[in-house]
């Protein structure tokens with residue numbers, strides 16, 4: 001990938017890290033840096049307060065919230081592989097009512113830039129949930145999870161039909177309060193990323209989050225059947241990074257809105273590679289299970305790494321066409 005860089009090459013004289021500008025703007029919301037935690041990998045943003053300050057992150061994307069609480073799928077739900085994770089959590093979450101009552105006020109108190117991940121069973125539900133959120137403080141935006149492969153009723157179908165992606169996004173945008181941002185998270189499975197990204201942009205998304213997990217499976221050879229009761233699961237971690245880079249490249253060439261790169265990001269080099277591929281920001285997921293402070297470390301390393309390469313802003317790294 002490094003050969004593809006159009007600017008900010010190794011020949012640029014190094015800068016002082018204080019000269020690097022990490023700010024990123026999504027739909028009018030200015031974030032101090034482009035490193036977020038990914039949905040489902042860092043709880044509700046409050047679980048690691050003893051360890052790190054969540055307000056230092058560009059944003060925290062919460063576990064996906066549904067209208068009603070969900071217990072999620074039966075065990076096993078998580079399997080570690082040499083190259084990442086397989087998960088079949090099934091959107092276990094506290095539900096919107098408990099979220100706005102118990103979590104949002106605390107997130108507000110800690111000044112976390114919270115992006116609330118939302119999933120609905122019906123097309124209208126996403127907008128209804130934003131309507132409820134709009135009565136509360138403590139969030140900067142929402143991420144529509146139109147891509148979770150673990151929920152049979154709804155999620156997957158929504159996310160693989162470009163017309164539904166567009167109409168759900170349009171309804172959500174129509175009720176989104178001023179000053180909040182709307183991210184739409186897309187699936188890498190089944191449909192070309194460019195098609196889905198264009199649909200989300202047409203519906204008024206401020207950014208594309210790219211990608212959710214890749215459909216995967218593990219086999220129990222002795223039992224001669226899949227390990228997960230549902231058969232398929234969501235594959236994440238270092239093994240999906242090349243897929244995610246290709247999808248970010250595809251999305252960023254298809255739309256004019258920012259693309260938030262997600263998939264297998266664990267090191268600062270990974271972050272830079274996503275910028276080269278066209279991402280304006282990144283989310284860290286699976287890597288947080290091994291080190292919950294990984295995203296914080298990446299923020300620290302990012303300014304130094306860009307400065308060493310003589311790059312003032314991450315956007316300068318983007319490859320030419």
Ligand SMILES: Cc1cc2nc3c(=O)[nH]c(=O)nc-3n(C[C@H](O)[C@H](O)[C@H](O)COP(=O)(O)O)c2cc1C
Nearest residue numbers: 038039040064087145211212236237263264285286
């Ligand atoms: C255990 C687990 C739970 C997840 N839960 C959600 C979720 O609730 N909503 C969502 O949009 N993505 C969810 N994801 C997907 C991640 O946000 C991310 O898109 C994906 O794992 C790829 O990034 P990574 O390789 O850095 O983990 C989950 C991933 C994992 C591993």
